[in-house]
Amino acid sequence: MSFTNNIFLLMEKSLKKYGNNVHYSVLKEEVLNWINLKDGGIYIDCTCGPGGHSKYLLSSGKEIFIIGLDKDEKMLEIAKENLKGLKNFKLIKGGFENIKEILEKEKIDKVDGFLFDLGFSTPQIKDGQRGFSFREDGPLDMRYDITSNLTAYHILNKWSRRDLVFIFKNYGEIKNCERIVDKIIERRKKKKFETTEELANFICENFKERKKIHPATRFFLALRIATNDELNCLKKGLENSIPFLKKGGRILVISFNSLEDRIVKNFFRKTECIRILTKKPILPTKEEIEVNPLSRSAKLRVGEKNGK
Numbered sequence: 001m002s003f004t005n006n007i008f009l010l011m012e013k014s015l016k017k018y019g020n021n022v023h024y025s026v027l028k029e030e031v032l033n034w035i036n037l038k039d040g041g042i043y044i045d046c047t048c049g050p051g052g053h054s055k056y057l058l059s060s061g062k063e064i065f066i067i068g069l070d071k072d073e074k075m076l077e078i079a080k081e082n083l084k085g086l087k088n089f090k091l092i093k094g095g096f097e098n099i100k101e102i103l104e105k106e107k108i109d110k111v112d113g114f115l116f117d118l119g120f121s122t123p124q125i126k127d128g129q130r131g132f133s134f135r136e137d138g139p140l141d142m143r144y145d146i147t148s149n150l151t152a153y154h155i156l157n158k159w160s161r162r163d164l165v166f167i168f169k170n171y172g173e174i175k176n177c178e179r180i181v182d183k184i185i186e187r188r189k190k191k192k193f194e195t196t197e198e199l200a201n202f203i204c205e206n207f208k209e210r211k212k213i214h215p216a217t218r219f220f221l222a223l224r225i226a227t228n229d230e231l232n233c234l235k236k237g238l239e240n241s242i243p244f245l246k247k248g249g250r251i252l253v254i255s256f257n258s259l260e261d262r263i264v265k266n267f268f269r270k271t272e273c274i275r276i277l278t279k280k281p282i283l284p285t286k287e288e289i290e291v292n293p294l295s296r297s298a299k300l301r302v303g304e305k306n307g308k
């Protein structure tokens with residue numbers, strides 16, 4: 001059995017035990033230690049999801065206020081439930097790439113910290129109707145924000161050969177993808193791809209994966225990144241956060257793939273007012289990976305603002 005299949009079996013086991021709405025917040029302890037909470041401080045959880053990190057920070061005993069953002073209204077509903085009984089938080093539907101407009105609307109000009117925990121959450125993966133996972137059958141959707149126009153269905157069935165090659169090469173890091181893109185184009189002329197299962201089966205039949213992962217993994221990642229324009233949102237979110245950060249305030253980013261991590265690392269390096277506090281990224285402990293195998297690819301980087 002491959003490593004990845006093993007991981008999914010472990011995940012299935014824990015989901016059976018705790019339910020589909022449970023999301024294990026990655027590097028929770030490390031986030032609490034590095035964010036350096038201050039009484040009276042305002043913190044922005046840019047990717048609130050089901051609210052796990054927010055809950056942990058709000059329960060830490062410090063008098064803080066958290067704004068939790070998410071593009072996915074459903075996640076905010078789960079977060080609301082999860083944060084019941086706690087005070088000092090506000091949940092807002094919105095993308096972190098629009099942080100400037102969101103904070104201006106809230107009349108907040110400076111905050112003490114930002115947390116980004118990128119990607120998707122367990123309730124999103126487990127809900128087949130969202131189309132994020134090749135292990136759950138459903139429509140090829142993959143939108144975090146279900147009101148946005150672009151779906152994975154549209155990309156896969158309508159985008160040009162050149163654009164498909166671009167996303168699979170650059171977002172999925174699949175070097176030899178031209179042949180399968182040609183096959184995708186052949187097949188969609190006869191019949192459009194409708195579901196995650198159809199796509200996963202098609203990839204399994206037509207593509208040999210050299211890494212020890214399910215052949216569909218990197219195709220699904222590329223489609224998800226393209227559907228949500230994730231890399232541009234990340235760049236914009238980081239850039240637009242810095243002017244709102246107080247001197248001494250920290251920005252924490254947990255990434256789950258090398259593309260995201262590279263953006264974060266380069267952004268911290270080139271931003272003069274940021275002092276890098278983590279020369280090497282912080283990784284989950286062996287114990288954390290055992291409890292939550294999906295945390296194995298997480299990397300936390302932390303920067304602190306100098307100057308004004």
Ligand SMILES: C[S@@+](CC[C@H](N)C(=O)[O-])C[C@H]1O[C@@H](n2cnc3c(N)ncnc32)[C@H](O)[C@@H]1O
Nearest residue numbers: 025047049050051052053070071095096117121
């Ligand atoms: C890994 S989950 C966060 C889990 C959360 N930290 C917790 O501990 O429960 C990432 C969340 O970010 C949201 N998301 C992705 N891109 C976003 C964006 N550009 N703006 C706001 N939220 C986004 C997703 O909808 C998802 O709910």
